[in-house]
Amino acid sequence: MPTGKLSLLLVTSLLAGTVSGAGPGNKPRSGYEFLSPETRDMQEDEFSNPGFQTVDEGAELFITAGENGKSCASCHGDRGQKLKPRNIASYPVYSEQLEKPVTLQGQIHRCWTERLGKPAMKYDNKDAIRLETFVRNLAEGRRIDVETGGPMRPYYEAGREFFYKPTGQLDMACAHCHEQYVGARLRAQVLTQGQSNGFPTYRLANNRVNSLHERFRQCQNLLRAQFQKAGSDDYINLEVFMHARSNGLRIETPAIRF
Amino acid sequence: MNRYIPVLTSLALAALFSGSVPGADQKAAPESVDYIKWQAAGYAIAKPLGSLTGDPAVGRKLVVDRKKGNCIACHLLPVPEAEFPGTVGPPLVGIAHRLSEGELRLRVVDIKQLFPHSIMPGYYRNPENYINVKKKFRGKTILSPQEVEDIVAWLTTLQ
Numbered sequence: 001m002p003t004g005k006l007s008l009l010l011v012t013s014l015l016a017g018t019v020s021g022a023g024p025g026n027k028p029r030s031g032y033e034f035l036s037p038e039t040r041d042m043q044e045d046e047f048s049n050p051g052f053q054t055v056d057e058g059a060e061l062f063i064t065a066g067e068n069g070k071s072c073a074s075c076h077g078d079r080g081q082k083l084k085p086r087n088i089a090s091y092p093v094y095s096e097q098l099e100k101p102v103t104l105q106g107q108i109h110r111c112w113t114e115r116l117g118k119p120a121m122k123y124d125n126k127d128a129i130r131l132e133t134f135v136r137n138l139a140e141g142r143r144i145d146v147e148t149g150g151p152m153r154p155y156y157e158a159g160r161e162f163f164y165k166p167t168g169q170l171d172m173a174c175a176h177c178h179e180q181y182v183g184a185r186l187r188a189q190v191l192t193q194g195q196s197n198g199f200p201t202y203r204l205a206n207n208r209v210n211s212l213h214e215r216f217r218q219c220q221n222l223l224r225a226q227f228q229k230a231g232s233d234d235y236i237n238l239e240v241f242m243h244a245r246s247n248g249l250r251i252e253t254p255a256i257r258f
Numbered sequence: 259m260n261r262y263i264p265v266l267t268s269l270a271l272a273a274l275f276s277g278s279v280p281g282a283d284q285k286a287a288p289e290s291v292d293y294i295k296w297q298a299a300g301y302a303i304a305k306p307l308g309s310l311t312g313d314p315a316v317g318r319k320l321v322v323d324r325k326k327g328n329c330i331a332c333h334l335l336p337v338p339e340a341e342f343p344g345t346v347g348p349p350l351v352g353i354a355h356r357l358s359e360g361e362l363r364l365r366v367v368d369i370k371q372l373f374p375h376s377i378m379p380g381y382y383r384n385p386e387n388y389i390n391v392k393k394k395f396r397g398k399t400i401l402s403p404q405e406v407e408d409i410v411a412w413l414t415t416l417q
Contacts, residue, residue: 166389167388167389167390167391168388168389168390168391168392168395169379169385169391169392169400170400171370171380171383171387172377172379176377177377180377181346181377184344184345184346185342185344185345185346186331186332186344186346187330187342187343187344188341188342221392224391224395225390225391226391226392226393
């Protein structure tokens with residue numbers, strides 16, 4: 001098929017909302033590819049990447065004893081070495097017990113309350129983000145591999161629907177910017193695929209580590225849409241879809257982005 | 259006054275649309291009760307909204323105002339002082355050569371009448387068509403009829 005026809009087909013099927021992942025024939029591309037050489041160097045060098053401060057804070061919490069005298073380290077090793085990077089890269093996973101998907105941060109909350117006996121934290125509480133950044137960083141370099149079949153399917157589909165639905169007063173879908181116009185400039189900002197492989201991510205725009213759900217809120221706010229609380233069911237579904245859409249990309253936590 | 263004063267530092271560009279400035283333009287957007295019905299024919303809206311007269315000098319400001327038209331986010335415009343025009347939409351330089359006043363009006367009011375899946379916002383689209391709008395913008399159009407006419411008046415000068 002001539003490429004002209006193919007791309008026309010791609011655009012039509014995007015608009016009909018039938019494209020999955022980054023779109024057929026559209027390889028997922030990390031936001032890293034769109035960074036300047038200086039920002040790439042900054043991300044790569046542990047000493048100049050400011051996201052590592054959050055990793056260190058997470059490491060500190062990891063070895064801090066909870067109400068029952070135990071710390072995360074008691075079960076998972078001082079530096080989390082007993083946690084399997086392969087498993088970390090597969091989150092969100094389906095929990096038979098809860099009968100729904102659990103995000104990596106969700107699992108950390110469970111261990112926090114159930115295994116350390118600590119009072120529950122809000123989703124995206126600063127300490128929860130610190131721990132998540134530390135744990136995800138343990139899997140840096142692993143390829144994301146999220147299950148989309150079986151019991152995960154309906155959640156993946158719900159997240160996908162969210163991604164393709166135009167909302168807000170500006171009436172745009174995530175796919176408009178992160179699929180249809182990748183590489184174009186929105187004012188000075190080059191649009192990327194909006195991949196999730198670097199999260200939690202250090203943003204130069206606000207000089208701190210941002211969770212994935214915070215980024216959802218920021219982008220929805222841009223569209224003048226009613227954004228939700230971090231950890232909402234819609235955002236969990238969207239996280240399932242977004243991470244699955246990043247399948248195959250290497251984890252870069254803590255990535256640096258604008 | 260809630261008119262935006264453009265501050266063009268590279269960081270200010272992070273806030274591409276006004277959503278990130280809570281409460282700033284609460285009073286600026288018109289209420290839905292004021293919504294003026296319009297009619298498109300031949301891919302154009304021939305008559306000005308509410309029979310208003312646009313001011314091209316005001317229009318020129320609105321197209322680069324991040325809280326108003328913000329057309330510059332996506333289009334190259336002949337406004338040299340506005341840096342870093344976007345490349346999402348086609349350049350609008352000389353657009354009045356190709357499109358009549360009425361055709362320009364329909365594109366600003368509700369381009370989705372022509373391209374149902376366009377990324378370009380409908381600046382005077384019936385607010386009933388929007389889904390999941392943030393509270394302070396609910397029931398409101400992006401621009402007032404006067405602002406639409408100001409922008410259309412400026413666009414017709416782009417010969």
